[in-house]
Structures are given as C-alpha cells and as structure tokens.
Amino acid sequence: MNQEQKKKYLSIKEMGQKRGVSSKTLRYYDSIGIFKADYVDPDTGYRYYDPQQYEKLGTILELRSLNFSLNEIKGYFTERNMKKSVDMLKEHYKLLEEEIRSKQRLAETIKEKIDFIDKVIDNNIELEKFSFEDFPERFIISQLNKSDKSGESVALEFMHLESHLHETAPILASDRIGFYMDFDDISEMENVDNWHTMIMCSEEMKNSRHFCVLPAGKYLCAYFKDYTADRDLFIKMFLEYVKFNNIKLKGIMIQQFKIDVTVTDDPKETIIEFQALV
Incomplete structure (x- = not known):
C-alpha cells in the first residue's frame, strides 16, 4: 500500500485517540479477533483502520459498558441478525436494570448515613431520650x-x-x-x-x-x-x-x-x- 492509499486510513494511534482507547487495547482486540485492523503493513507490522470501522469500535465499547464479556462481543458480531442481536441486548438490559436498582438502593443508604452523621455533628440527635x-x-x-x-x-x-x-x-x-x-x-x-x-x-x-x-x-x-x-x-x-x-x-x-x-x-x-x- 503506497503513501497515497495510507492517507485514506487511520493509524492505530489515530483510531485509539478518536475513541479514547489505548493502542495496547486495540492490539489486544485484534489478537482475539474482535476488532481486526483492515490492513497490516507486512514490512513494519503497523496496523491501519478503515474510517468505517470507527462505528464498530464504538459499538464494542458500548457493549463493554453493558458488561458484555469479550467472548459475548465476539459472538455478537458473528452471523448477526436482528433477532440474535435483540435477544442479547434484552438479556443485558435486564442485568443493567437490576444494577441500576442496586446502585439506587446503595445511594439511598449512603444518603441516610450522611444525613444521620450531619445531624450528629450539628447536635440534632437527642441522646438518652x-x-x-x-x-x-x-x-x-x-x-x-x-x-x-x-x-x-x-x-x-x-x-x-x-x-x-x-x-x-x-x-x-x-x-x-x-x-x-x-x-x-x-x-x-x-x-x-x-x-x-x-x-x-x-x-x-x-x-x-x-x-x-x-x-x-x-x-x-x-x-x-x-x-x-x-x-x-x-x-x-x-x-x-x-x-x-x-x-x-x-x-x-x-x-x-x-x-x-x-x-x-x-x-x-x-x-x-x-x-x-x-
């Protein structure tokens, strides 16, 4: 691939910067087959990415934020269709809802503790009453x-x-x-x-x-x-x-x-x- 052709691609550093991902992570994703570079220079080993891959990387990061495992993400992009994708999303949506409820309960508990300590500090708790x-x-x-x-x-x-x-x-x-x-x-x-x-x-x-x-x-x-x-x-x-x-x-x-x-x-x-x- 000549220099003119390379201009149409993103280097591993450029792709990582645009998505806030380290080059090390992108190399790892490549090695396990989740996000492979569109072109690898046979002489230098440098990885190059088609700009259209930007959206796929964004989807991978969103799936990670939903606690998809790397194996699940790999499966998500294998022989995809609407039914398969929506079933996987529904499963993780339920897990996300429970996590949100759990975090909300924890937030309410911490708020109660903070309010009680503030009352103690302000001498608004009546002792021995x-x-x-x-x-x-x-x-x-x-x-x-x-x-x-x-x-x-x-x-x-x-x-x-x-x-x-x-x-x-x-x-x-x-x-x-x-x-x-x-x-x-x-x-x-x-x-x-x-x-x-x-x-x-x-x-x-x-x-x-x-x-x-x-x-x-x-x-x-x-x-x-x-x-x-x-x-x-x-x-x-x-x-x-x-x-x-x-x-x-x-x-x-x-x-x-x-x-x-x-x-x-x-x-x-x-x-x-x-x-x-x-």
Missing part, C-alpha cells in the same frame, strides 16, 4: 453461640457472619451490624453473654441456619454515645425507664451501631441505638 418508632418486619443473621464478647471475639463473629451473606454488605453506610437478644425476662439484658452478634440481611438469607426475623411492630428506642465506655450503664438506664413507665416488652431487643469504627477512630464519637419490641 426514649421514643417509640414503628418498624416493618426485618431480617438478620445472628451468631447464636456463647462467647466471651471480648473485642477480638466479637470481631471474629462479625467476620464469620459476613462470610455467610449472599450479598454485598454496605457495612459502612447501612447500620447493619450490632447485637441481638431474644429473651424471656428483661433481667437477661444485664448478662453480656445473652447478647449475640448480628448483621441485617435480606429475606433471601431465610435458608441460612443463622437467619432470624425481627417482627414488625412498635419499638422503644434510644441513642447512646460512647457505647464501649458505658455499655452497662446504658442497659441499666434502659431497664429503669422500662420499669418506671411500666412498659411491657415482647422479648426482642437489638443494639444497632449507628456510628462506629467504620467512620471514626474516636470511641467517644460512637453511637448505638437500642430498640426493644413493646
């Missing part, structure tokens, strides 16, 4: 064996529980971890061994031996700060409030970490919420 809140049915996985509840033991229990999740747990943003108790008498709350580590989960975990249901209903709630230093005091305060106000509890209680080591190194900034079904 009791109130009632209605909760829908919720689901947890819980470590039901006895433990010494030392920091190391609890960390291992949380790690064990998280390994059983069938989902990505946004621990940082979602207030999913804490302690759970199913009790017959409220005096059991004062025994540290009666509390069990838990992680909030979806109903999809119902076949797990660790799965538990938190019933829907009205819960007595209160926030407490610097949990690690005054845990026993907070439990005592909670019990005194229950007894003084003659509140009947239904045997379900959780301690849910709202601010913990995922967002602060200062123990005095930690906040836990007590929730007891009434």
